[in-house]
Amino acid sequence: MSTATAAHHHDDHPTGIMRWLTTTNHKDIGTMYLTFSLIMFLVGGSMILAVRAELFQPGLQLMQPEFFNQLIGVHALVMIFAALMPAATGFANWMLPLQLGAPDMALPRLNNWGFWLLPPAAILLTAPFILALFGIGDGAIATGWTFYTPLSVQGGIGVDFAIFAVHLLGISSVMGSINVLVTIFNMRAPGMTLMKMPLFAWGWMITAFLLIATIPVLAGAVTMLLTDRHFGTHFFDAAGGGDPILFQHLFWFFGHPEVYILLLPVWGLIPHILSAFSRKPTYGYKAQIYSFWAIGILSVVVWAHHFFTVGLPIPALLYFMYSTMAISLPLAVLFFCWIATMWKGSMTFETPMLFATGWIILFGIGGLTGLILADVAADAQYHHSYFVVAHFHYTLFAGGIMGIMAGVYYWLPKMTGHMYSETLGKLHFWLTAIAFNVTFIPQFFLGLAGMPRRIPDYALQFSEFNMISTIGAFTLGLSQLIMVYNIVRCVRGGKKAEAKVWEGAEGLEWTLPSPPPYHSFTEQPVIK
Amino acid sequence: MTTQTHEGHYFVPNPSIYPAILSTGILLLVAGFILSITPDRDQTLAYLATPGKGMMLAGFLAIIYVLFGWFGKIVGESEGGKYKKWEDRSFRIGMIVFIASEVAFFAAFFGALFYMRVISVPEIANFDPQFTPYKDFLGTWPSAGPGGTVLGTEYKVPQFTPMGAWGIPAINTLLLLTSGATVTWAHWGLLNSNRRQLIIGLMMTVALGIAFLFLQGYEYHHAYSELGLTLGSGAYGATFFMLTGFHGFHVTLGTIMLIVILARSMKGHFTADHHFGFEGVAWYWHFVDVVWLLLFVLVYWL
Numbered sequence: 001m002s003t004a005t006a007a008h009h010h011d012d013h014p015t016g017i018m019r020w021l022t023t024t025n026h027k028d029i030g031t032m033y034l035t036f037s038l039i040m041f042l043v044g045g046s047m048i049l050a051v052r053a054e055l056f057q058p059g060l061q062l063m064q065p066e067f068f069n070q071l072i073g074v075h076a077l078v079m080i081f082a083a084l085m086p087a088a089t090g091f092a093n094w095m096l097p098l099q100l101g102a103p104d105m106a107l108p109r110l111n112n113w114g115f116w117l118l119p120p121a122a123i124l125l126t127a128p129f130i131l132a133l134f135g136i137g138d139g140a141i142a143t144g145w146t147f148y149t150p151l152s153v154q155g156g157i158g159v160d161f162a163i164f165a166v167h168l169l170g171i172s173s174v175m176g177s178i179n180v181l182v183t184i185f186n187m188r189a190p191g192m193t194l195m196k197m198p199l200f201a202w203g204w205m206i207t208a209f210l211l212i213a214t215i216p217v218l219a220g221a222v223t224m225l226l227t228d229r230h231f232g233t234h235f236f237d238a239a240g241g242g243d244p245i246l247f248q249h250l251f252w253f254f255g256h257p258e259v260y261i262l263l264l265p266v267w268g269l270i271p272h273i274l275s276a277f278s279r280k281p282t283y284g285y286k287a288q289i290y291s292f293w294a295i296g297i298l299s300v301v302v303w304a305h306h307f308f309t310v311g312l313p314i315p316a317l318l319y320f321m322y323s324t325m326a327i328s329l330p331l332a333v334l335f336f337c338w339i340a341t342m343w344k345g346s347m348t349f350e351t352p353m354l355f356a357t358g359w360i361i362l363f364g365i366g367g368l369t370g371l372i373l374a375d376v377a378a379d380a381q382y383h384h385s386y387f388v389v390a391h392f393h394y395t396l397f398a399g400g401i402m403g404i405m406a407g408v409y410y411w412l413p414k415m416t417g418h419m420y421s422e423t424l425g426k427l428h429f430w431l432t433a434i435a436f437n438v439t440f441i442p443q444f445f446l447g448l449a450g451m452p453r454r455i456p457d458y459a460l461q462f463s464e465f466n467m468i469s470t471i472g473a474f475t476l477g478l479s480q481l482i483m484v485y486n487i488v489r490c491v492r493g494g495k496k497a498e499a500k501v502w503e504g505a506e507g508l509e510w511t512l513p514s515p516p517p518y519h520s521f522t523e524q525p526v527i528k
Numbered sequence: 529m530t531t532q533t534h535e536g537h538y539f540v541p542n543p544s545i546y547p548a549i550l551s552t553g554i555l556l557l558v559a560g561f562i563l564s565i566t567p568d569r570d571q572t573l574a575y576l577a578t579p580g581k582g583m584m585l586a587g588f589l590a591i592i593y594v595l596f597g598w599f600g601k602i603v604g605e606s607e608g609g610k611y612k613k614w615e616d617r618s619f620r621i622g623m624i625v626f627i628a629s630e631v632a633f634f635a636a637f638f639g640a641l642f643y644m645r646v647i648s649v650p651e652i653a654n655f656d657p658q659f660t661p662y663k664d665f666l667g668t669w670p671s672a673g674p675g676g677t678v679l680g681t682e683y684k685v686p687q688f689t690p691m692g693a694w695g696i697p698a699i700n701t702l703l704l705l706t707s708g709a710t711v712t713w714a715h716w717g718l719l720n721s722n723r724r725q726l727i728i729g730l731m732m733t734v735a736l737g738i739a740f741l742f743l744q745g746y747e748y749h750h751a752y753s754e755l756g757l758t759l760g761s762g763a764y765g766a767t768f769f770m771l772t773g774f775h776g777f778h779v780t781l782g783t784i785m786l787i788v789i790l791a792r793s794m795k796g797h798f799t800a801d802h803h804f805g806f807e808g809v810a811w812y813w814h815f816v817d818v819v820w821l822l823l824f825v826l827v828y829w830l
Contacts (some may be wrong), residue, residue, distance in 0.1 A: 013543055022543035058753050104540045104818050106618040113547030121556035121592035127559075136573060137566070154679060157566055157573075164558040186614070187538070203647045212629045220636025227770065234673060239683045241673030241763030250636055259773070291751035301778055522537065 008269035013518075019361050021116070024108035025518060026093045032115050033090030034408075037083050038484065040122060041401070043479050044078035047071045052260060052473040055466050058458050068160065068456035076127060077146035077162065080262065081169045084396065087404045088265035089114070089176045092204050094415060096180065096508035101196045101525045106182035114175035117168050124165035128158040144454055146251055147221075149236035149244040153228050160229070163222045170215045177208035177215075178472075184208075189508070191527035193246045195289075199282065200506055202289050203268020206296040210261050211301060214254040221250035245310055247492025252303035260299045262396060264292060265320030266333060270356050272507065273410050274338055277353035278345025279504035284337035291330035291337075296329045308376050309383045324374040329366055335360070350502075351425030355406035358433045359398060366394030369444070384454075387447025390440045398436060405432070405483065412490055413497035417515035420490040424482055431479035440473030538750045541609045542788035546598040553590030560584035599788070606805065607797060616804050625807045627815050630778070633805035634819055637771050641826065644763040645669050672762025688756040690764060700740050701824050704779075707736035711786075711810050721800050723793065730790040733813070744776050764781045771827055778816050785809045 013028075033439075047262065051071050054062045063071075095112065097104055105111045128140040137157030141147070152159050184205050188197065212254050224235040225247065234240020236247045267288075275282045282288070304312060304320040312320075338360055347353070369391040373379050413419050430465060444466035447453075451462045458466065497514040509516075509524060560583025563576040605611065611619075652674055653667025665674035675685040691697065714729025716722075748769075751757040759769045789809050792798065798806050 005813050018545075019543070021548045022545045024543055056639060058572050082828030103538045106538075107622055109541050109544050109547060110622075112544065113550060116548050116551040120551050123555065124559065136576070137570075150679075156570075157562065160562045160565070162754070164562060167558070168554065174626075177629075178622050178625045181625050182618045185621050186618050208625075212625055213632050216629050216633035217636040217639075220633055220640075224637075224770070226768075227759070230568055232758075233766035233770065234678075234683075234760070235766050237673075237683075238648070238652055239673050239678050239762075240760075241644055241649045241652065241671045241767070242766070243643070243651075246640060246643050249643065250639065253639075256594060336691055443614070469683075519540070 005521075007411040022112070024104075024112055025381065026097050026108065026111065026520070027415075027516070029105075029108075029111050029517070030090045030093030030095075030117050033086045033093055033118075036115070036118055036122075039485070040078050040082035040086070042480070042484070043126075044075050044083055045480065047075040047078070047242055049474060049477050051075065052470040054456055055458070056470040057467070058460055058463055060414075060457055062455070063278070063458045066142055067139065069144070069365065069454065070129070070140040071387055072454060073144045073162075074129075074140045077125055077134045077141075078122075079164070080145065080258070080396070081220060082118065082125070084262050084335050084400050084404065085169075085173065086118060087401075088207070088262070089173075089413070091200075091265065091269065091404075091407055092176070092180050094384060095411065095509060096201055097187065097520045098414075098512060099201060099507055100183065100187055101508050101521050101527070102183060102187035102482050103352060103521055103524075104169035105179050106187050107179050107441065110175050111179050114179065116171050117172035119173070121165045121168035121172065124161045124168065128398050129159050131157070145326075146255070147247070148251075149225065149228070149247040152225055152247075153236060160226070163226050166222050167219055170219045173211050173215050177211040178312045180204050180208045181212075187523045189521070189527050193287070197528060198268075199271045199288060200265070200268035203243060203264040203266070206292045207264040210257045210264070210296055210299065213259075215510070217250060218254035221247060221254070224250070225315070245307070247443045248307045248310065249303065252306045253300070253308060256303040257296075257299045259395065260399045264296070266359075266400060266407075269407045269410070270338065270359060270403055272343060272505070273352045273356040273406055274341045275504045276410070276505040277350060277356070278342045279349050280341060281506070282337070283340035284333070285345070287333055288337050290327055291333045294330035295327055296489060298323060298330070302327065305374055305379075308379045321374055325371065328367065328371060335364065335367075349428055350409075351420075351422060352406045352410035352502075354426060354429040355402055356410065358429065359402050359406060362398030362402065362433070366396075366399050369394060369410045382447055384452055385447035386443040386451045388454055390443035390447060393436075393440050397440075401431065402436075408483075408487070411509075413501040414509060414514050414516070416491050417497050417513075418490050418494035419497050419501075420486050420494070420502065424489075428479060428482040428486065431482065432476060435472050435476035435479055439469050439476055440472070442466070442469045442472075530775075533719065534601045538544075539605070539612075539615050541605070544598075546594045546601070547612060550594040550598070553587045553594060557591065559788045560587060599722055603792065603797070603805070605619070606802075607618075611802075616802070619804045619808065623811060627811060630815065634771075634774070634822075637767065638822065638826065641767040641771065644767060649673070650762055657817030670764035672764055686756060686758070686760075686761050686765075688761045688765070691747070691755070691757065691768065692830060693824065696743050696750075697824055697828040700743055701741070701820065703736045704817050704820050707733045707740070709813055710736065711813055714811060715806065718793075718798060718799050718803055723796075726793050726798075727790065729811060730793055731788060734783060734786050734790055737779060737786060737813075741776065741779055741783065744772070744779075745774070768827060771823055775816065775819055775823055778819070782816050784811050785812065 011027065014022060020028065020522060048071070050062070051068060054068060093105060096102070126140070128137055131137050132139040139156070140158040141155060141162035143152045143155055143160060147162070163243060184197070184201055224233065227233040228237065235242045236244045264436050271282045271288065300326045302320055304316060305324045308317060308320070373382060373391060409420065409425055446462055446465045449462065451458055499513045500510040501514060511525070512520065518526070560580045563580030564584065567574040567577050595666065640784050649669065649671045650667045652662055655663050656663065661676070662674035670690040672685050672688065675683055710729050710732040714733065715728055717725025757768070758765055787808055789806055792805065
């Protein structure tokens with residue numbers, strides 16, 4: 001990992017582990033975020049492969065239901081908080097100063113702290129697995145990632161660890177958001193008005209606003225959970241006048257915007273790739289920004305569609321159904337802009353473009369299946385089934401992680417100064433895209449046929465689809481090792497990358513050499 | 529926000545070990561806390577309490593060390609002239625965003641209060657009379673709930689007297705409002721380069737903050753010992769103590785920050801046109817003040 005900027009030893013910084021512990025450099029911190037994200041992506045992926053292995057056949061073969069529950073919950077928490085969010089923050093750290101023409105992020109020491117809160121959080125999330133081996137407690141959180149009460153009030157030591165892991169991850173996100181917002185508002189090059197800013201910065205700006213508005217609410221919710229568990233309060237207990245559904249409201253007030261927190265950075269970066277490889281300017285720049293705003297604002301007023309079946313009053317159901325469906329309007333604008341950017345362009349399909357175009361289709365499926373779940377009447381049928389699992393993996397794996405992968409291939413030559421192997425990149429894309437569909441298309445049918453999620457055993461009629469899904473999942477998991485190998489190879493050497501790696505790429509980051517100097521723009525460029 | 533041109537270079541601090549120590553301290557603190565509260569639910573793990581408390585102490589000391597070191601470094605850099613207008617603007621935007629996140633944190637607890645008072649408590653009282661398990665429950669606020677069995681143990685509805693608004697809380701409102709005025713008066717002193725006014729204003733603000741905390745401590749003691757009002761008093765007790773408790777915690781932090789700013793003022797720090805440290809604390813204090821006004825109206829009064 002250290003070779004990324006190894007060519008610049010003349011810059012004044014400690015070497016070895018101390019460089020990474022103490023760094024205030026946005027590229028070092030970005031590299032740490034991305035590396036951490038990759039490691040946790042593999043950790044979270046291994047957990048779910050164990051789950052898929054258990055689901056390969058009906059009946060219990062490999063693990064007890066309690067352990068199964070722990071794996072699915074920690075898988076989700078790891079993937080969302082420790083893989084996807086840090087990847088987006090890593091790109092923000094690496095690219096925002098380059099794209100905005102800034103010398104560094106605005107608050108470099110805070111930036112370092114934001115990263116170094118993550119490893120302790122990862123330790124807290126996974127420690128209960130280890131402690132259980134020594135007879136302390138009964139393992140990690142077994143409620144799924146949503147902490148639903150009263151199960152989480154009854155749960156063991158794993159819930160307490162997860163509560164504090166979420167607190168640390170939350171502080172990290174808030175620190176990251178403060179840094180992003182300050183950088184965007186205060187560090188842009190002279191002449192770069194907000195309406196000339198790259199879409200990646202715009203996507204991240206809305207993301208940061210959403211984080212600031214919702215992460216503290218999650219912190220409040222899990223704090224109430226903690227006091228209910230240990231200090232005798234009755235927030236989520238009807239005997240004391242509280243209500244378990246209150247937790248669901250608080251959790252999803254955070255949880256739904258969280259979806260857009262994961263997706264907005266990707267929506268920001270994909271247009272750069274589409275435009276570069278279509279050799280055309282981005283279509284509908286302003287329309288995309290307004291859509292970001294519309295989706296950002298709508299996302300905080302639709303939360304209850306995650307628990308339509310819990311017994312909400314009819315007017316509430318109607319309101320949350322229509323407001324949820326309203327999100328598809330600005331999202332349709334975005335889809336139109338993405339397609340129109342490619343329209344009649346002179347397109348080539350290098351790996352980033354393959355990921356970006358595949359992303360549009362797969363994320364589109366995620367969005368459309370979301371409309372079905374937003375329908376109150378239909379949701380009563382599909383709620384808590386594998387249909388939901390397939391839907392949110394189309395949004396979060398295809399829409400989130402595959403978008404991040406597009407960004408990885410797009411910016412890797414800029415970050416390392418070397419070209420990655422195009423052959424391996426393409427192989428990685430095709431294996432990922434195919435294996436992903438093999439994994440999750442069967443899950444739609446399983447859900448439609450009534451297979452509930454979060455259950456380690458199932459009825460015999462679900463066997464074939466589960467087998468196909470498991471085969472797909474293992475192919476998908478193993479294909480990611482190609483990407484890991486490709487990244488490591490690219491960091492260690494390879495064909496030198498030019499300053500402007502991609503012929504059609506626009507933006508300030510391509511005016512600096514690859515890799516960029518240790519301190520980015522010591523003199524700010526002037527934008528006309 | 530329009531664009532601006534900048535004079536000179538932006539200050540990028542040298543590598544610093546403080547963030548890593550801070551994170552280690554936090555990890556020790558929270559892991560130790562988890563171990564020390566685990567025995568309440570599982571007596572077989574009682575042996576974890578002692579190492580847990582040890583870890584908490586170690587983590588706490590690490591955090592204190594970092595607070596002194598890191599803020600000391602910032603003060604040194606500020607007084608050393610490293611921060612110009614451009615850096616100053618970063619701190620201002622950063623502080624505004626941070627306070628916004630604090631607003632969202634309190635919103636979660638106000639939201640819980642609203643939900644229980646307006647939705648869950650009345651709903652529990654309005655179940656169909658033929659089927660309700662809570663026959664005699666009226667659902668009037670303040671409420672500690674209808675009672676019942678919680679995780680196998682009987683929860684008997686505690687008898688308590690709710691906290692009145694027009695005793696200590698009203699005095700506390702007056703204290704905090706006055707302290708908002710005194711900190712502004714101190715700011716005027718700073719702007720007019722009147723250091724005497726700055727220091728006296730800050731001293732009065734600190735004194736009012738401490739008086740507030742003292743009265744709140746007394747109020748809590750009164751609630752527990754005479755009113756029968758505890759954290760376990762159902763919906764009312766939980767929201768009352770969590771809201772006022774987190775507010776009190778923020779007043780404590782704000783008072784500590786004010787004391788630091790006071791000490792810096794006495795050492796001659798801050799000038800009329802370069803004093804973000806002062807303003808950041810003043811903003812924080814006003815934020816705490818506004819939260820209190822909401823508390824006074826929504827928790828104590830209505």
